[in-house]
Amino acid sequence: MSLMAMLSLVISSTLVYSAPLIFTSIGGTFSERAGVVNVGLEGIMGMGAFASIVFNLTFSNTLGSATPWFGLLAGALIGLIFSLLHAVATVTLRADHIISGTVINLMAPALGVFLIKVLYGKGQTVPISHDFGYASIPGLASIPVLGQLFFAKTSGPAWLAIFVAVLSWYIIFKTKFGLRLRSVGENPQAADTLGLNVSRLRYSGVMISGLLGGVGGAVVAQSISLNYSASTIVGQGFMAMAAMIFGRWNPIGALGASLFFGLSQSLAVVGAQLPLLKTVPPIWLQIAPYVLTIIVLVFFFGKTRAPKADGVNYIKAA
Amino acid sequence: MTTQKNSFSVALFSVIFGLIIGAVIMLVFGYNPILGYVALLGSAFGSMQDIGSVLTQMTPLILTALGFTVAQTAGFFNIGLSGQALAGWVGSIWYALTFPSMPVYFMIPSAIILGTGLGALAGAIPGWLRAQFGASEVIVTIMMNYILLFLGNNILQNTMSKGIKVSAETTKQVGANASLQMKWLTELTQGSSISSGIFISLIMIVVVWFVMTRTTLGFEIRAVGLNSDAAKYAGMSAKRNAVIAMAISGGLAGLAGTIEGLGNYLNFFTQNGSPSIGFDGMAVALLGSSSYLGILAAAAIFSVLKIGGLGMPMSxxxxxxxxxxxxASIIFFVGASYLIKLIQVRIKAMDDKAATNAAAKKELKASQLEDKNQKGGE
Known part of the structure; x- marks a missing residue:
């Protein structure tokens, strides 16, 4: 295998595995910047995956090859609606954020499989016929060398995710809305004193996390698993949560951490095809991403600091 | 992370609301909720075997819930219970199969200590990394779940000798010298896989309660969890207590895994994902609001629903x-206990209003009567 071919294989599979983590970890960043801990990302991704597959199976005949992109929208919508449960529980009903997030995680796979059984009569769906697959980005793909590595036969959702990461960074750190969102996550009382609507801002943080988490789940379902069952989303949400903390509650950081996780996961998958890694026992490739994460975390990052009022309910004095 | 002390009535309301939501869902999708719940109860309590299954299901959940609670008391969020349980499971089965002729009174204690110790080690590592380097225990435990899962499967598939396996994916069953199952219990429950593990779990509730509320160690762990700076100022070592708390937490999970191995399954087989007893134990701890009796009750409710649910599709x-x-709905209502308290306050206010209204009416009547009497008297 030529060096070019090897590099492009690693890069494209890295992007495929990173894309869902990028979307979801940025979603988590919005929620936690607003002060709502979101352990429920896993469940939100599960509902997004469920919605996108049902949508995809239902409309693939009419929408053709554009189906997965519309499936993404379906996942986003259902993810957003589902996240309202978390928002209502934590913001309005003052529930413990961890408890509410755990409820989301317990509820999603149960509800998803229950509905699949009601709809299709069995616990998992048939494979979808239109998935994301690999596409070339017109124009950019014709750049010599770089175009071939990064933009030809690449993952469309991953590039969308990278765009969303930059956009989110801009929103959180450079806009009025972002400043307000961060202020309710750091000191809700001060924000309230200045006339900001703490509840509304926290609701919007959680809902954005629902939207992006739903997209993340839809990407997993339509580019990796290609069907929906109880095992479509197993742990990706927790990985995304780790990427969010690793990225220090910053969208660009979350992007970097997600790409790192994606790279190590893809090495475990495509490693057998690469001459250098062929001789390494598969178990080392399997656990490498997780061991590396711990090492990097311990030696290079150390203390991580969450937004100050993250996980603290704001109870307005009557 | 605040632990909410819920009154018994909140828990009761939560269970009722949860069951109502289940009934509504059944109605919406065209099932008969009464039939559904009758099937659930029948499948959970229908025979001694069913009751045995409920107790078998409860056993590890009590332990992992205790483990979650101990870590939470020290200010840790231990998502790694699954991996820690798996470590205990693989370790104890491997050990028991390697020494098939060891006498039972030596085998069982040593296997339990080994399994618990492996879980404790798997818990202590993230505790130490957080205490020493400030590394988030959430990330480290999530990563360790994967590491232990892959290592466990790899040990089974590649490291264990062929002699102790029936296939590449499954070990042999452990011998009578390592089994925690008891003949009279098995016979009493018509062959369910209940074991003496249930007694170990019940004893551990008392032990953990005692250690956490009646000893210096427990006091220090609670102090560190409430305010580590204040604890440090009072001369306690936050680092030492962090590691110990996470080791106890992991040890309890490891014990749960050991009992799953030597009591329930009697073997180890390839796992597709982290064992669910970790996450379910977390749910049980939250449902029990991290109180020790609450955990017992929550584990019972959780297990009745799980075992009962198995019979629902059939009938x-x-x-x-x-x-x-x-x-999930029950836990939602426990978490959102503010809602239930609000409803209770409303009901009480309505009762009070009704009571005062009634009293006012009575008074009015009485005064009218008096008026009449007075008039009559004139």
Whole structure:
């Protein structure tokens, strides 16, 4: 295998595995910047995956090859609606954020499989016929060398995710809305004193996390698993949560951490095809991403600091 | 992370609301909720074997819930219970199969200590990394779940000798010298896989309660969890207590895994994902509001729903997943206890209003009567 071919294989599979983590970890960043801990990302991704597959199976005949992109929208919508449960529980009903997030995680796979059984009569769906697959980005793909590595036969959702990461960074750190969102996550009382609507801002943080988490789940379902069952989303949400903390509650950081996780996961998958890694026992490739994460975390990052009022309910004095 | 002390009535309301939500869902999708719940109860309590299964299901959940609570008391969020349980499971089975002729009174204590120790080690590592380097225990435990899962499967598939396996994916069953199952219990429950593990779990509730509320160690762990700076100022070592708390937490999970191995399954087989007893134990701890009796009750409710749910598809056609939706709803209402308290306050206010209204009416009547009497008297 030529060096070019090897590099492009690693890069494209890295992007495929990173894309869902990028979307979801940025979603988590919005929620936690607003002060709502979101352990429920896993469940939100599960509902997004469920919605996108049902949508995809239902409309693939009419929408053709554009189906997965519309499936993404379906996942986003259902993810957003589902996240309202978390928002209502934590913001309005003052529930413990961890408890509410755990409820989301317990509820999603149960509800998803229950509905699949009601709809299709069995616990998992048939494979979808239109998935994301690999596409070339017109124009950019014709750049010599770089175009071939990064933009030809690449993952469309991953590039969308990278765009969303930059956009989110801009929103959180450079806009009025972002400043307000961060202020309710750091000191809700001060924000309230200045006339900001703490509840509304926290609701919007959680809902954005629902939207992006739903997209993340839809990407997993339509580019990796290609069907929906109880095992479509197993742990990706927790990985995304780790990427969010690793990225220090910053969208660009979350992007970097997600790409790192994606790279190590893809090495475990495509490693057998690469001459250098062929001789390494598969178990080392399997656990490498997780061991590396711990090492990097311990030696290079150390203390991580969450937004100050993250996980603290704001109870307005009557 | 605040632990909410819920009154008994909140828990009761939560269970009732959860069951109502389940009934509504069954109605919406065209199932008969009464039939569904009758099937659930029948499958959980229908025979001694069913009751044995409920107790078998409860056993590890009590332990992992205790483990979650100990870590939470020290200010840790231990998502790694699954991996820690798996470490205990693989270790104890491997050990028991390697020494098939060791006498039972030596084998069982040593296997339990080994399994618990492996879990404790798997818990202590993230505790130490957080205490020493400030590394988030959430990330480290999530990563360790994967590492232990892959290592466990790899040990089974590649490291264990062929002699102790029936296939590449499954070990042999452990011998009578390592089994925690007891003949009289098995016979009493018509061959369910209940074991003496249930007694170990019940004893551990008392032990953990005692250690956490009646000893210096428990006091220090609670102090560190409440305010580590204040604890440090009072001369306690936050680092030492962090590691110990996470080791106890992991040890309890490891014990749960050991009992799953030597008591329930009697073997180890390839796992597709981290064992669910970790996450379910977390749910049980939250449902029990981290109180020790609460954990026992929550584990019982959780297990009745799980085992009962298994019988629902057969006799009422309701998919098994419904019980998980009910469980999640119950925990939702426990978490959102503010809602239930609000409803209780409303009801009380309405009662009071009704009472004062009634009293006012009575008074009015009485005064009218008096007026009449007075008039009559004139």
């Amino acid at each position: 009422s056609g309701v998919p098994f997943e419904l019980v998980d939706i009910v469980t």
